[in-house]
Amino acid sequence: MEQQLKRGIIPVLLCVLLCGTGLLDTANAANRIRVATIGERAPTLDKSAGYQKMVQQMIAFWKQQLDQVIHDKPDLIVVPENADFPWGLTRAEKDEYIKVRRNQVLDFFASVAKSTGSYLVYSMNRYDEKGLLRNTGVLLGRNGETVGMYDKNYPTIKEMEAGIRPGTRVPIFDCDFGKLAIAICYDLNFDELREQYAALDPDVIVFPSAYHGGFVQSVWAYTCRAFFVGAISGRGAHSQVRNPLGEVVASSTNYFNYAVADINLDYRIVHLDYHRGKLKDLKKKYGSTVQIKDPGELGVLLVTSENESIGIAEMLKEFGIETVDDYFKRSQLVKKQNEL
Template sequence: MNLPLRVFAAMVLATMVLVSAPAKAQDGKKKGFITVATIGASPLTVSGDTKPQKVVDRVIAHWRNQFSRVLPDRPDLIVVPEVCDRPRGLSPEAQDQYFITRGTQVQEFFATVARENHCYIVYSAKRAMDDGTWRNSSMMLDRQGNVAGIYDKNHPTIGEIDKGILCGNKAPIVECDFGRVAMAICFDLNFDELRQQYVEAQPDLILFSSMYHGGMMQQYWAYSCRCHFVGAIAGRATPSQIRNPLGIVVASNTNYFDHAVARINLDCALVHLDENWGRLSAMKAKYGPKVKITDPGELGSVLIASEHDTISIDAMIAEFELERLDDYMARSLSHRMKPAITESVKTKP
C-alpha cells in the first residue's frame, strides 16, 4: 500500500513523540491539592430541663448551621472538635439519657451532609459499643456517607476513664481517595508512643479533634510525622489551625470566625539542604513555578511540592537524585557508626 508522503511523515512524527515522551509524565499523579475545612465551634448550650430528643434536634440544627459556613468552599474534608455533639448545661444523668436517645441520629446527619456534598467528614463523639461500654471516637465518613475508618482515643484523661470511657489500643490509617489519614484526640498529643506509630505509618494528614490546643506539640507532630496536621479545637478563643509538614500554620480561625479553610498540596516531601543545594536549584530551573520550595528558616529542612499536572514530587526527587530528610538522617546515623568515627569510652583507673 502506497501512502502519501505527508501522511507517512505525520505517522513517523507521531510515533517519535510517543516514544520520546517521558514515562514519568505518563504515570500521572496519585496526590495533589485538596480543600480542607476545620470548624472550631463551641459546644451547644441547652437548658437542663430540655427533653432528650429536643436536645438531639438542636444539636443537629447547630451543626447544620456550622457546616453552612464552610460548604460554599466545596471542601474535600471537614474536621470538627472532640465530642462535637455533647451539649453543655445537662446534669450527668440528663447527659446519659441524651446519649441514649441520640443513638446514631447525629452520625446519620453528618453522613447525609457528606453524601450530599461529596466530601469526607470527621465525626468525633462519645460512641456506644455493642457490649455496653463507651469510647471517645473519631469516625471518618467518606463521600458517600459510609464509615471509612474509626479511631478510638488511645489516651483518655483520668477523668474520662473514671466516667466509663475505655482506652483505645489501635492507631489505624484510613485510606481516602486523596491520601492516607491518621487521627488523634485531645490528650493523645502528649504521648510519644502514639506519635511514633504515626511516624512509622507515614500518613499524609493527621486530623486532631480536641478540647485543648496542644501548643508546640502540634508543630512537633506535623514535622516529626512529615505530614499536614489539621486541628479542630472547641471554642473560637483557641485556634483551630491547618499546618504543613514543616509545622507552619497555613490557615487559622480568628476572633471573628470559628472556622478556617485552606487548599493544601499533599504531593510534597521534606528534604534537608545538606548536599541538596545544587539539585534543588536544578529542579527549580527546570520546573519553575510547577515546583514550590518552602524554607521556614533556621531549620535546615525545606518542603518541596509538585504543582505539575502529571509529574509527582516523587518523580522529581528521583529525577534529580534528591535525598529525603529521613534518608539523610538515617545515613548520618549509619555514618556515625563506622569504625574510628566515634571516640572510645575511657574507663577511670
C-alpha cells in the same frame, strides 16, 4: 479477523497514550485538596425540653455551623471533640442522651458528607459493641459511609473516672487523596502515639479537640511529616491548618470560627546538606511547577510538585535528592561505621 485486531489494538493504544500523559497515574500529579476546620463548642441546651428535642437542636446547631464552609466545596471537614454532645449534663444524663441520640447525629453528619462529596471527621461519645464507653473519632466518606473509627488512646483521668475506656488501636485510614490519621485532644501529649503515627506515614492528621496544644501541634506535623488540621472547641483557641514544617497556613480568628485552606499532598521534606546545587537545578528545570519552601533555621525544606504530570518522588529521583528521613538514616549508618 481484522475487526478483532482493531478491537484489541485500540484499547492498548489508548492505555499507552493515557499512561504517557500521566492521566492514569494519579501518583504523578499534584495532589491538591481543600480542607475546612470549624472551631466551635457544642452548645448548652435546655434539658427541660427532653432529650429528643436536644438532639434536634444539636443537629440544627451543626447545620448552621457547617453552612459556613460547605459552599467552599471542601474535600475534608473537621469539627471538634464531642461535637454532638451538649455541655452541662451529668453522667446519668449523658447516658440517657446517648440512648435517645443513637445514630441521629451520625446520620446527619453522614448526609452532609454525602451531599457535599466531602470527607468529614467528628468526635462523639458512644458505647461500642462490647458495651464500653468510648470517645471516638469518626471518619465519614464522600458517599456518607463510615470509613472508620478511632477510639481515643489517651482519655484524661477525669474522662476515665467518668467511664470512658481508652482505645488501643492506632489505625490509618485510606482516603482517595491519601492516608489520614486521627488524634483526639489529650492524645497530643503522648510521644508513644505520635511515634506510632510517624511510622505509619500519614499524609494528613486531624485533631478534633477541646484544647489547643500550642506548639505541640507543630511538633506532630513536623515529626510525622504530615499536614495537621486542628478543630478546637476551647474558648478563644484557634482552629488551624499546619503544613509538614509545622507552619500555620490557615487559621480561624476572633471574628470567624472556621478556616479553609487548599493544600498539596505531593510533597517531601529534604535537608539542605548535599542538595543546594541539586535543588537549584531542580528549580531551573521545573520552574513554577515545583515549590521549594525554606522555613529558616531548621536546615530542611518543603519541596512540593505543582506539576500535573510529574510527581515529587520522580523529580527528586531525577536529581538524586534524598528525603530528610533517608538522609538521617544515612547519617546514623555513617555514625555507626565511625564509632570506636
